[in-house]
Amino acid sequence: MSLLRSVVRGCGSYLPERVLTNADLARMVDTSDEWIVQRTGIRERHIAADGETTSMLGLAAARAALADAGLEPGDIDLVICATSTPDYTFPATATQIQSGLGIAHGVAFDLQAVCSGFVFGVGTADKFLTSGSHKRALVIGAETFSRILDWNDRTTCVLFGDGAGALVLEAQEGEGNANDRGVLTSHLRSDGRHRSKLFVDGGPGSTRTVGHLRMEGREVFRHAVGMITDVITDAFEATGTTAADLDWFVPHQANKRIIDASADKLGIAPEKVVTTVDRHGNTSAASIPLALAVARADGRIKQGDLVMIEAMGGGFTWGSALIRW
Template sequence: MPAHAKITAIGSYTPERKLTNADLEQMIDTTDEWIVQRTGIRERRIAAADQYTSDLCTSAVERLIETSGKSVDDVDMIIVATHTPDFPFPGVSALLQAKFGIRSTGAVDLNATCAGFSYGVHMAGGLIASGLHSKILVVGADTMSKITDYTDRTTCILFGDGAGAVLVERDEEQPSFLAAHMGTDGKGGIHVYRTGLSNTMNGVPLVDTKCFIQNGREVYKWAVGTVTEGIRTITAKAGISTDDIDWLVPHSANMRIIESICEKTGIPVEKTLHSLVTCGNTSAASIPLALDFGVQEGKVKKGDLVLLYGFGGGLVHAGLLLRWGIDKPRMNPA
């Protein structure tokens, strides 16, 4: 049975500064052609030195309010998906509560890396369907530039910063949460990580740089196989075929991963939404950014079947099938 919840508003934000492939050519041994061929990325947005994840979240929520006309004063839970919080604690969710002066709300940060937004929306839908909450603010955001080693040409070409926010509310008449699937391969965590208090994992020493470390080849193989199978599982649960999906919104990690997933599932690349060309890989922000861009451009329409699929460090993945319930926003943010 569908959960009696739906997304009722969306907004996003990216910093002003652009880091283009031409800029990277001046920093490391790479070329625009090499980057585009392997990733599809042409530029990224980079947070200012004094701009942090909570700042990006705040701007995304402000855009949500501006474009939807909705209030967040009565939100009764805030979920922020991020692995680059301003502080170990207090959480970004608590900082948002203070920023918007929300009087009575729970606040929790969620770390499922690049799958974080999908996890957050899934959890919000469950909390509302249970009757425990009625209006939840979910934000996916990361400032990847602050944990990226810009001497490592295999990773620094990928990442950018951004935030995207949605409201999830109870709706008895037109529930939009149709099916979900998620999973974990903790043994694969060695392939994409950032060290913290410990610098070993499962007895294996890690590269202790405090920056993002990734084995791209292994992550690629895992992502393509896992997401392909996950999409098949979700469509089977919902009793639909991949032909019925109007928009696939995968984590914008790499265009080659997206193309491979499309090839294996039969979903045309033209039916995918991604944010990587102009924003790079923004981790937990990549899906809401792509979704908001699609809404603003008039691609995603009320009634469309939209499949979100996040995947990343953990290794974790989460897919969510939604019946889109929002008309085009009343205005385009500047």
């Protein structure tokens, strides 16, 4: 039975020029390179320059993805930007990217699911494309988390960085089985009871301020592995695949210990895990597309490969998507 699939046409990324190392942070707060690496696996992260906005990062990543796809901006009729750090309360950052690309048709909107945002964006775009309502989508994860960090809080400021990544997805006919190229399945979850474990203590509707990120690290770690493996198991069951069938596991890049524990619990071989957290830190919604772009550029991810992406974010939100590249 033939049906529409959301096939990856292109992948791109952008990182700000400034690199902040653990040694740099040790001069700012009471921490050390050894402490950060041991607990997180992070060695450095990129920080947006003054005046460099989330939409600027997202626009650069979108242009790179379009170039990789061999497409023009006018070929896109859906722009979804996953971000927790928008340029403005409104309009949507996606519309700023849309305008920057010179697109004046179709639809553009933001999606907010924190670190799970890109997975939610892929799942949402897939619904638009497979319904037949739209033909090609730009799904972007873009963040300037450095703007919402408390730089005196050593438990959080060492974790995050800025960046953007993007995929171009195109509706194409498939055969309706797991050998099809494109998004094979996505599984998304939310549970608002966990707000206090990972949140920003501000907003226009509450404090009238931007606020700072607050996190109960041990609690997040405690929930992460179980939630992540749950939606990955659902993806395997929905497609009749197993961990052994995966070519690449591209998780949200939050913490090396969470990545390793999740892969181990699922029986995913270490050599199949794409890890960039050491170079990028946690870039929230941008982390998965940044990691995809790295693995695509260095030749690891190739057409036909089976790729699992997954993430967990504040809220809590969590999700997975299984993609045949």
